[in-house]
Amino acid sequence: MARLLFEDGREATADDLTTLAAAFGIIVERRDVPAALAPLLERELLDDEATRDVLAALPPRPDFPSRDLIVLHPSRKDNEQLASKFEGWHRHPGDEIRHILDGQGIFGVIVDGRRADLFVGRGDFVVVPAGLEHNFRLTESRRIKAVRYLSDASGWVAEFTGRAA
Ligand SMILES: CSCCC(=O)C(=O)O
Ligand SMILES: [Fe+2]
Numbered sequence: 001m002a003r004l005l006f007e008d009g010r011e012a013t014a015d016d017l018t019t020l021a022a023a024f025g026i027i028v029e030r031r032d033v034p035a036a037l038a039p040l041l042e043r044e045l046l047d048d049e050a051t052r053d054v055l056a057a058l059p060p061r062p063d064f065p066s067r068d069l070i071v072l073h074p075s076r077k078d079n080e081q082l083a084s085k086f087e088g089w090h091r092h093p094g095d096e097i098r099h100i101l102d103g104q105g106i107f108g109v110i111v112d113g114r115r116a117d118l119f120v121g122r123g124d125f126v127v128v129p130a131g132l133e134h135n136f137r138l139t140e141s142r143r144i145k146a147v148r149y150l151s152d153a154s155g156w157v158a159e160f161t162g163r164a165a
């Protein structure tokens, strides 16, 4: 289940998450990952066919017609380079919708001028609303697989804010 840690180390309760959602439009839900996908999701990397099989097993969202699967894993030679891209504080013109299927990660968000870390793992469904400054770091496992729901085919568009990590 997702966890939220504030900079002062206080761990948020579930209703803090709800408050966060209400205040900042950050949505954190549980959406189970079909057990049948386990063999595919434990693979290090997924080829096109496996990616199609994973996406086909997840209910489509008519409001977000295009989606892709992002796979970060230590066996990717550009894994750290890609991971460091997400560590930069950034915002998106559209909502960032991620369904975590494997691995873990930490979304950094700025809440009321305070830094908060949202720990996510398998089954967590997160919406970071358009314009909200955030970053994303991998945990020590250096792996995550997440479905990215995109509202159009413009792909991953981010504006980096230059905030110091
Ligand atoms: C698991 S991808 C999440 C990283 C991120 O902030 C992004 O994709 O823009
Ligand atoms: Fe992002």
Ligand code: NI
Binding pocket: 001, 002, 003, 119, 120, 121, 122, 124
């Ligand atoms: Ni969790």
